[in-house]
Amino acid sequence: MQRRDFLRLSVLTPLALGAGWCVGEVRATAAAATGIKPDGRPHRFELSRQHFLLDGKPFQIMSGEMHPIRIPAEYWRQRIRMAKAMGLNTIAIYLMWNALEAEPGVFDLTSGSRDFAKFIRICQEEGMWVYLRPGPYICGEWDFGGLPPYLLRHPHIRVRDKDDPDYMAAVRRYIATIAPVVKPLLAESGGPILMVQVENEYASFGHDLGYLELIRSLWQQHGVHGPFSISDGLGQVRKEQTYLPGAALGLDGDTDFAGAQAIAGEMPVWMGEGYPGWITHWGDKDFAKGDFAGTLGKLLAEGRSFNMYVVHGGSNFGFGAGANAHGDYSHFEPVITSYDYGSPIDEHGAPTADYHIFRKMIAAHVAQPLPAVPATPPIIRFAPVTPAPHASLWDNLPPSKQVAAPQGNELLFGQDHGMVLYRRKIPGKGGALRIDGMRDYATVFSDGRYVDYLSRMQHPSLRAGDSVELPAAKARAQAELEILVDSFGHVGYGPAMADRKGIVGSIRLNDEELQGWDVHSLPLDASWLAGLRPLRGTATRPGLFFRAKLALDEVGDTYVDMSAWHKGYLWVNGHLLGRYWQLGPQQRLYCPASWLRRGDNDLLVLDMHRTEAAPIRGVEALQG
Structure with a gap:
């Protein structure tokens, strides 16, 4: 489907028919051909005289x-x-x-x-x-x-x-x-x-x-x-x-x-x-x-x-949701999880x-009566459940790779989705940190303390520009700078088709380019999640996994309401439902019944900002 201005179509140019056909003949013959079904026998579908033909008859x-x-x-x-x-x-x-x-x-x-x-x-x-x-x-x-x-x-x-x-x-x-x-x-x-x-x-x-x-x-x-x-x-x-x-x-x-x-x-x-x-x-x-x-x-x-396009959209489960952007990679617009x-x-x-x-x-157009509308799958609610802090991303960093300068995750690690962490020592005086080519959302830390975020999206409720102000380290000559970069989907329309993720430009402090980085790959895939080490003690730093057991007496489809959370990912019994974001408009993630079970269900949340848990509840609709 095309990324272009929405057309509310209301006027059609009259059909240009091939010689020998009239509108009434086409409509009547097409109705007859429409009755031909895929019955396991060979059928001949052709393009001829400006018409679709099925077994020699015009077919609509x-x-x-x-x-x-x-x-x-x-x-x-x-x-x-x-x-x-x-x-x-x-x-x-x-x-x-x-x-x-x-x-x-x-x-x-x-x-x-x-x-x-x-x-x-x-x-x-x-x-x-x-x-x-x-x-x-x-x-x-x-x-x-x-x-x-x-x-x-x-x-x-x-x-x-x-x-x-x-x-x-x-x-x-x-x-x-x-x-x-x-x-x-x-x-x-x-x-x-x-x-x-x-x-x-x-x-x-x-x-x-x-x-x-x-x-x-x-x-x-x-x-x-x-x-x-x-x-x-x-x-x-x-x-x-x-x-x-x-x-x-x-x-x-x-x-x-x-x-x-x-x-x-x-x-x-x-x-x-x-x-x-x-x-x-x-x-x-x-x-x-x-x-x-x-x-x-x-x-x-x-x-x-x-x-x-489409009669039924479904869901961008996992990392499936794509994005749009201008040809120069600006005006980045990631697609929500719901389709x-x-x-x-x-x-x-x-x-x-x-x-x-x-x-x-x-x-009113076809000759045969239509079948009855099928039943809709059952849908359930569930009462609010509040997860507990489970693991810290910072306790689960894999070995780093040393690089002189940033480059796309795909080139650095062969990593298609998820997160990447850039880390190095910087002078303790702080100053203006500028990141060129940040894709697509980053949280910035100095000496383990959250400083600010940057977003590739140009949106009124998000910070404009691509720089943050780092504080001076207290009585220290150096501070540890950490940049945690999360990615949305790759651009999928137009000329901006080399949309590598992570950081694809330079990182500068007070206009001086920083080189020499320790970089950690965080793909958020099943094998990486399987090795998560639980928390030891209390965590106060953003970048936390939260876990809850959801007890269900019956299963059905549901929408998981994440409106009390900020930005991150939700897994249900190991299935990644997709991304959530307080920015909206989507606040609820569709979960099919087959991903749930009677008894205990495992909910796992990774939030980039929250250090305290919030309630999660099941509702019956995407919105309202």
């Missing part, structure tokens, strides 16, 4: 997007059934490459929510077609746009560039691994996949049509012959001249179908992304909402194919008011 794709990695696997079927009951006939999915290959050559296509082939088979079992969007780049407000951050361990990497050997070697490995899984799931093989997208929104990044042609050829070399699509803003495609000949042209938030048809020729033009909601960033005044009913009504009336997106099926899987509006509109 009525798609809703959802992403398996953002949904607990046990809820996949319920979410798919919800989309079907709203009247859709297709599910669009992104594959997040970095969720499938966290380290070079180490793939996991089967655990948890990574088993996209199983998700696709469930779509087929539920009578839903699939529009596959496998990347390698997907955007989607996901960390690094779905690209694996291990690519940033190459100092001179140029991503989305056919002439960069390191990038293309990784892309070839990815497609060679994914294509054999995709091939038997294509409609021509008896599966539900109608069409495969080539990359995503490339015109918003580059202008080398040869790159898109190469990506398509890699799929073809591995037996995936399409049909193919691209999806982008019309203005960007027109400017960069990156329409891929022979592909369906999906417009993202754009309605100039006639203008697009002039570029696509005989290939179909459709709404590749239509937005019922929008992105929410940390620091936004409120959760973003949308208004899609007018657009949907016209799409239906004209028989126009569409993909609703509710204002979508018609909310984060918990419940229908919203828009869901019922859209369902009624689609029901």
Whole structure:
């Protein structure tokens, strides 16, 4: 999905039909073709005469997007059934490459929510077609746009560039691994996949049509012959001249179908992304909402194919949330943990008011009665529980690495997420500490005492600038300076795609560059957390883990209210729900029932500022 100004779409250009077709004929024939289901037999999906054809008949794709990695696997079927009951006939999915290959050559296509082939088979079992969007780049407000951050361990990497050997070697490995899984799931093989997208929104990044042609050829070399699509803003495609000949042209938030048809020729033009909601960033005044009913009504009336981005957003569990920024890496905007997106099926899987509006509109358009709306998974509250201090980050530092000057965590440690600590002695007189290229949030300590924080975000409630004033050490010639840097997700849209984390510039005290640092890697991953040594005595320094036992008589989905806390991370029974931040607007983290158990549950909090615990409670909604 594109990072651009939100479009409340209400006016559509009339459909430019191929010769020999009229609006009534297309609508009637498409309705008949819509009754064709993915039944395990081979089906022929074609791009011809400006139409999608299924077994030779015009077919109207009525798609809703959802992403398996953002949904607990046990809820996949319920979410798919919800989309079907709203009247859709297709599910669009992104594959997040970095969720499938966290380290070079180490793939996991089967655990948890990574088993996209199983998700696709469930779509087929539920009578839903699939529009596959496998990347390698997907955007989607996901960390690094779905690209694996291990690519940033190459100092001179140029991503989305056919002439960069390191990038293309990784892309070839990815497609060679994914294509054999995709091939038997294509409609021509008896599966539900109608069409495969080539990359995503490339015109918003580059202008080398040869790159898109190469990506398509890699799929073809591995037996995936399409049909193919691209999806982008019309203005960007027109400017960069990156329409891929022979592909369906999906417009993202754009309605100039006639203008697009002039570029696509005989290939179909459709709404590749239509937005019922929008992105929410940390620091936004409120959760973003949308208004899609007018657009949907016209799409239906004209028989126009569409993909609703998103019909269900889910959650950016773990370190999944991405970020946006300007091309010079300024105006950094990290995405919140929730990917509710204002979508018609909310984060918990419940229908919203828009869901019922859209369902009624689609029901009036299709010939067959819609299925009943599935039940929503049970949701529970729990009474406030107050964790106790458990461990200090400062007691759990791994051995340091000595470096002359800062550089990105990916280059220093091969570390993709989490924290890093910079430490060294400085003159005791104090003064102005300036950090250039700090990514993304830092707390500063002098002789073990908290001094101040710095944030990469440019927000009214946050400190402006990139410097803090260090106090003079009391009767000492030297003081110990410590800079603890926490990271948000990597930028995933636009040209700022070398968004390495930690500190990527210089550190200066009173305008003099400081060199010679001890640096500690704090990845916050499962293996590091497993070795946490508990507190000995009382801790008064920020950077504390807090732990609580939550006793439950019954389990269900819940939203964990962290509004009394400041900034940090929450794990439930070892599962990282994601980031929380007092800045808002999100104060509650979605926790699926499958991550809870009857009896005692373990809650672990790492807060960057609090030294005293605060209550945590379970509530029934993301907001309100």
